[in-house]
Amino acid sequence: AAAAQAFADGTKDYKPLRSSKYDIKKPHITEFPITWGNWYKHVNWLNTTFIIFIPLIGLISTYWVPLQFKTALFAVFYYFNAGLGITAGYHRLWAHSSYKASLPIKIYLAAMGAAAVEGSIRWWSRDHRAHHRYTDTEKDPYSVRKGLLYSHIGWMVMKQNPKRIGRTDISDLNDDPVVVWQHTHFIKSVLTMALIVPTFICGFGWGDWVGGFVYAGILRICFVQQATFCVNSLAHWLGDQPFDDRNSPRDHVITALVTLGEGYHNFHHEFPSDYRNAIEWWQYDPTKWSIWTWKKMGLAYDLKQFRQNEIEKGRLQQLQKKLDQKRTKLDWGVPLEQLPVIDWDDYVAEAKSGRGLVAVAGVIHDVTDFIKEHPGGKALISSAIGKDATAIFNGGVYEHSNAAHNLLSTMRVGVLRGGCEVEIWKRSHMDNKEGAFVTD
Amino acid sequence: AAAAQAFADGTKDYKPLRSSKYDIKKPHITEFPITWGNWYKHVNWLNTTFIIFIPLIGLISTYWVPLQFKTALFAVFYYFNAGLGITAGYHRLWAHSSYKASLPIKIYLAAMGAAAVEGSIRWWSRDHRAHHRYTDTEKDPYSVRKGLLYSHIGWMVMKQNPKRIGRTDISDLNDDPVVVWQHTHFIKSVLTMALIVPTFICGFGWGDWVGGFVYAGILRICFVQQATFCVNSLAHWLGDQPFDDRNSPRDHVITALVTLGEGYHNFHHEFPSDYRNAIEWWQYDPTKWSIWTWKKMGLAYDLKQFRQNEIEKGRLQQLQKKLDQKRTKLDWGVPLEQLPVIDWDDYVAEAKSGRGLVAVAGVIHDVTDFIKEHPGGKALISSAIGKDATAIFNGGVYEHSNAAHNLLSTMRVGVLRGGCEVEIWKRSHMDNKEGAFVTD
Numbered sequence A, B: 001a002a003a004a005q006a007f008a009d010g011t012k013d014y015k016p017l018r019s020s021k022y023d024i025k026k027p028h029i030t031e032f033p034i035t036w037g038n039w040y041k042h043v044n045w046l047n048t049t050f051i052i053f054i055p056l057i058g059l060i061s062t063y064w065v066p067l068q069f070k071t072a073l074f075a076v077f078y079y080f081n082a083g084l085g086i087t088a089g090y091h092r093l094w095a096h097s098s099y100k101a102s103l104p105i106k107i108y109l110a111a112m113g114a115a116a117v118e119g120s121i122r123w124w125s126r127d128h129r130a131h132h133r134y135t136d137t138e139k140d141p142y143s144v145r146k147g148l149l150y151s152h153i154g155w156m157v158m159k160q161n162p163k164r165i166g167r168t169d170i171s172d173l174n175d176d177p178v179v180v181w182q183h184t185h186f187i188k189s190v191l192t193m194a195l196i197v198p199t200f201i202c203g204f205g206w207g208d209w210v211g212g213f214v215y216a217g218i219l220r221i222c223f224v225q226q227a228t229f230c231v232n233s234l235a236h237w238l239g240d241q242p243f244d245d246r247n248s249p250r251d252h253v254i255t256a257l258v259t260l261g262e263g264y265h266n267f268h269h270e271f272p273s274d275y276r277n278a279i280e281w282w283q284y285d286p287t288k289w290s291i292w293t294w295k296k297m298g299l300a301y302d303l304k305q306f307r308q309n310e311i312e313k314g315r316l317q318q319l320q321k322k323l324d325q326k327r328t329k330l331d332w333g334v335p336l337e338q339l340p341v342i343d344w345d346d347y348v349a350e351a352k353s354g355r356g357l358v359a360v361a362g363v364i365h366d367v368t369d370f371i372k373e374h375p376g377g378k379a380l381i382s383s384a385i386g387k388d389a390t391a392i393f394n395g396g397v398y399e400h401s402n403a404a405h406n407l408l409s410t411m412r413v414g415v416l417r418g419g420c421e422v423e424i425w426k427r428s429h430m431d432n433k434e435g436a437f438v439t440d
């Protein structure tokens, strides 16, 4: 592995293993604004060729190349394998170390990942770790805050300043021979796995050399790319946030269907070291199913799972947060501590003078406008005016529903001194005109 | 209206207007247990004839009576009208006074309600008010606590002790001429609306006298009955409880589909005076749509709606209740007040002796078993052992997710005296061996 400057937190500046052209000290093109004169220097032409021009050429060429049924079938099969190379390999195995894989599985995933043409494991994982560590910030390589298109494809089409992207620790990847081999032989690997192998299989298999190249090669690459790019765009844009809504990741079944199960992205960002993205058995996560199958076959092990207790806590806290937000938007009546304190005799006098005041549980309510609407009838509610209706309201005559209690609290106008008609206090008050309190 | 003994709360014992046979002072048959010798006295043979025998005869006779398309169409149409008589008439208009209707609408609803053969408005509404006021108790005429079958049909097939059923105030119904007329002429009304009218329409209309009698009459009655009975059975048994789970009422779209929209029964029991049962526009509540249409046509008015604020409060409180129940089932770590208080020096000494202790925000955590699992790597977490990691944990090196904070709290083992390494206190402690505290 190349020696790079080490930082106190164990991270290093990213240094490509292959090229020596790149000089970290020179000002990077992204430090200059885009103008009519320099825009072509801002474009990453290599990436653009791979993810836009070649697919376009492939698309156009389909006009002359008939699609054979066997080739179509194989292209779909190869599409799923290449997808799995990214999701089960690049993403869950290498970027997140959410499980350990035996050498055959590693080689299979590295090879199929190359067939997806999305960069080397080493480059992809390092960006992805930065994406998790600095989600939605300036240091996030594909921050959705810069726009949906940017997060989908813009970040590859335009050159990126490597210094902008958050630093991460990839020492474990530098120690993995499969990762290092794939990185140093990346172009060879891509040409072989993405184009030569599918062309040869369709060619030697059923004589469809051109179809194999166009459909199982070029167009299949394009579909895998667009699908997996959705994890960076769609998964940060469409769906629910059951675990955390401070950042952009979201859960949606559509994203999951497109991305071999990577669509439960709110969960994934909250529990990135979990080998699952979907935690319910009925959710679509074929990547999880594959890893699980490999485990059963003895080809994968140490599948990491966050404790269910922590997952439920996260879900609960997020629900609580939403409830609390909603609670502040509703009318719960004047808080008790803001209400005037009223003496029993004043309450009775005011009720007698015609105001529809009812005392329940030490609180005085103005029900004047509600009397005619009362579902239990005018007579009953009127009979409580100027009295302590605590008992009759709470079951003495009718055990009111929660809704009635809620409604009542919106009618609060005062608090009773002493909480009720304090007989002892009243009598002592009359006996001792000096106003001494009986404390017995 | 008949004079009945009045109680303090405005309710009266139920007294039928028609028959004088019933003597409230004699012991009622339901006060004797069911035996082989008296079971037939427990059965309400009139009801059983109407809701079981006649439908059975109708069903059998279909073997000889061909179903004509026009008759089928009309039977369905008449079915919906009779259903509306019960849901928009008996239930929402008279039992709950959730809106006011003009005379034509009242007559239409009373007539169609008779066509459903479910008793008079007066009898039905009185039982229904008791059902709401005493839901799930002994006083509930069709309490689901006595079994699903009982709440569906058993309460009609078996005689009921009128004294058992909770008393309610029906003075408003006794003042309504339509209600009183329908009650006193109930048998006539039923025969006319349930059998004669549909038979005549099919007979004079397209010559299908027998089909009209069997399909649009008898079988249609049976379907309306079974459908509306579902409000008492299915609606208290199947579905969610978004507003209150202390009682049995539940919301379910299936019940709504069967009962012309009465399936949002948890809402309905919480807000019975609301003319709606479904509050979302996309929910199925044709009864609500009808009432709303009559209002637009000037035929109904004073449609009562509970304040949205109160509805949201109810929903929120129920969600909160569920969350609180779930919260108690999760592991939130040892409560702080149950943890031992540990001095900074003891903490450092214990960490040095090999235990993986990390202090974050004044709390000491034992991360020994977690070090090798730490998603941020062994090195980083190890570097915090025996130190105050508050700042590095909270963003200094990495801003940990909510999940990480939750996990951390399950590892609590102690509380730091003073909350952190109190430098001033330490120094003063060394200077003044007497141990005086510096208070500034």
Ligand code: HEM
Residues within 6 Å of the ligand: A358, A365, A367, A370, A374, A375, A376, A377, A380, A381, A382, A383, A384, A389, A392, A393, A397, A398, A399, A400, A401, A403, A404, A407, A408, B129, B132, B133, B168, B270, B271, B272, B273
């Ligand atoms: C003081 C303010 C009051 C408020 C805000 C209030 C509110 C309500 C509400 C919203 C209902 C509808 C059903 C429900 O949600 O449970 C109701 C029903 C009822 N209320 Fe009240 N009420 C008040 C006072 C009283 C008093 C003082 C009495 C009796 C003396 C009373 C007796 C009843 C009865 C009997 C019903 C049942 C109606 C039925 O469904 O048969 N209410 N009340």
Ligand code: HEM
Residues within 6 Å of the ligand: A129, A132, A133, A168, A270, A271, A272, A273, B358, B360, B365, B367, B370, B374, B375, B376, B377, B380, B381, B383, B384, B389, B392, B393, B397, B398, B399, B400, B401, B403, B404, B407, B408
């Ligand atoms: C003291 C107990 C600690 C616990 C329970 C803990 C827990 C976790 C968890 C659950 C994650 C996974 C990602 C996430 O949920 O955000 C994580 C990631 C991380 N932790 Fe910790 N941590 C601890 C201490 C530390 C310390 C002391 C440091 C640094 C000195 C640190 C640095 C990191 C870093 C850099 C990551 C990010 C890994 C990545 O996604 O690139 N952690 N930690």
Ligand SMILES: [Fe+2]
Residues within 6 Å of the ligand: A131, A231, A232, A235, A236, A249, A265, A269
């Ligand atoms: Fe993401």
Ligand SMILES: [Fe+2]
Residues within 6 Å of the ligand: A091, A095, A096, A128, A132, A268, A272
């Ligand atoms: Fe990820």
Ligand SMILES: [Fe+2]
Residues within 6 Å of the ligand: B131, B231, B232, B235, B236, B249, B265, B269
């Ligand atoms: Fe009910």
Ligand SMILES: [Fe+2]
Residues within 6 Å of the ligand: B091, B095, B096, B128, B132, B268, B272
């Ligand atoms: Fe009702």
